[in-house]
Amino acid sequence: NFDNNVLRALRRENADVDIVRVQDTEMVQADDPDVLEWAANEGRILLTHDVRTMPHYAYERVRDNLPMLGIIAIQRSAPQPIHPLIMIQIPRLASFLLPIALLLTGCGREPAAAKNPDGSTVAKKLTIAVVPKATTHSYWKTAESGARRAAEELGVNIEWQGPLDDSKIADQIGILNNLAASGVDGILISPSDDKALAPHIRAISKRGLPVCLFDSPLDGKAGVDYVNFAATDNRRAGEIAAENVIKLAGENPAENGAVLMIRFTEGSASTRLREEGFLAALGRAPALKVVDQQFTDGSMAGAQRVAEALLGNYVQDGRLKLAAIFASNQPTAEGTHNALRALRTKGIVVNTRFVGFDESELLAQGVDNGQIDALVVQDPAQMGYLGVKSVVAAIRGEKTEPYIDTGVTLRTKKTAP
Structure with missing residues (x-):
């Protein structure tokens, strides 16, 4: 036009x-x-x-x-x-x-509206691109529902595109740059790698296209490299997970207080922060100690392979010799849950306390049947919702907060709906 x-x-x-x-x-x-x-x-x-x-x-x-x-x-x-x-x-x-x-x-305003033949204004509908880390996990589908709810309320279009899983960093970079070149009015993204995505997001922001973050942070500064960030306080969420492990293990933890941590991918800043928070808080309990930890490839299947290999090192005399396990997000928690179920199927005694992160149908079933002690649950729908609202506010020149904490809840068998 x-x-x-x-x-x-x-x-x-x-x-x-x-x-x-x-x-x-x-x-x-x-x-x-x-x-x-x-x-x-x-x-x-x-x-x-x-x-x-x-x-x-x-x-x-x-x-x-x-x-x-x-x-x-x-x-x-x-x-x-x-x-x-x-x-x-x-x-x-x-x-x-x-x-x-x-x-x-x-810049900083909505594009000028077109005119009808009679001179009246034809309102241009904004298009917001939303780029998640992945599109296969239920976590991101929940985030998408929140983004679309905000879009419906605001009367804007959503272009939802992302890689298959969180490990496809190059794919996400390509999707981001293609969407930026397509003429969208703003972008909401969850960076799969806080450093690898930084120069691309910074360049897009400098060209005048508003970019907001959700779920995962960026190696940059709000108001300069991007508009703002809506997400969990991941360090605090990791601390909550550790505090629950400490409570579950008790004053005299079994198996010499040995704790295993199944980590997500190395470049993921959100999980890195919650893993750091977990380690810091667990360090305040001298009876507990992380004896092993390992990164995974970003998929549930990959996490299950890692968990099975690590758990095998702690099976002695038909018993799993671990006091507790922490898995830092949905695919790692699901993979670890499957690995523990496989041990039980083989007749291995598993009395290990297990705290996961995020929620899915599989993980909720694990809580209900007592195989998962607790889940630290984020609010991805709220992240998507507030993220889209932030992008539209930025386009319209309205004020936005640099950081929006979307909160977490602790799900146990007692608190399950």
Whole structure:
């Protein structure tokens, strides 16, 4: 629509217009002044969707209403640093300047609405991209339900895309960049790796596209590298898990107080924080000690393989010699639960206390039948809900809190609904 408006403006000026699409622009750097110089020499006007394509001196000429052969038009959203340019050829036009209102649109506001034939405003429906860490776990499906509830309340569209599981970091980066380039109005993302995603999110934010975080943090600063962050206080959640293990183990824990921790992937900041919180709080109980811990590959099956291998090291005389186990999220908890059930099937005596994290149908059944002592349960629906509301608020220029704590609850057999 923006490009069509520019073309109509050109035709009103009786310009002889041809459209030439440049297919290969990989060698054209978005901030290269030679792009504008070439346009001026060839008598062309350049339209791009990347604010960095306009060199500073070109901006000054547009601002001061000076004539110029090469004009660079800017759209509000800036999807990527290198963009296919639409070349509008004007045969040796000596002096031509598009109205500045067509060239520059405001940042931090909703895009200008289109007009009906009768002059009334046609409201543009915002589109918010939501990029979870994964799409297969029920945790993320719950988060999606919250995001869609907010979208329905606010009257916006949701584009939900993510990798299959949390370990597909490169896939998530590709999805993020593709969505940013698609013309969405804002992005909500749960970074699968706080460091690997940081430069990509930072670059998108610098181009004027609002990015909010949910569930997992980023190696960056709210208000600078991203807008804000809605999530669990993961360190405190890990402490709650440890406090429950301490309570379950009692003053004289069995099996010499040996504790096993099944960790998630190494790059996941959210689980790292809760694992650190667990270790710190457990350290206040001298009778308990983490004797082994290991990362998994992000899947339930991978977590089960890791848990089975580790548990096998502590089976002696037909008995599991561990006082307690902590698994730090849904796939690790489900994998560990399955590994413990496999031991019981083999006739191994398992009296080990087990505290997991997050909730699913499988884990809820484990609590109900007494095989899981407790689950620290997050609120992914609230994360998705408040995350989408934050993105829309940022687009509209409204104030947002840098961090929103969505809270946790402890689920046990006594507290189960």
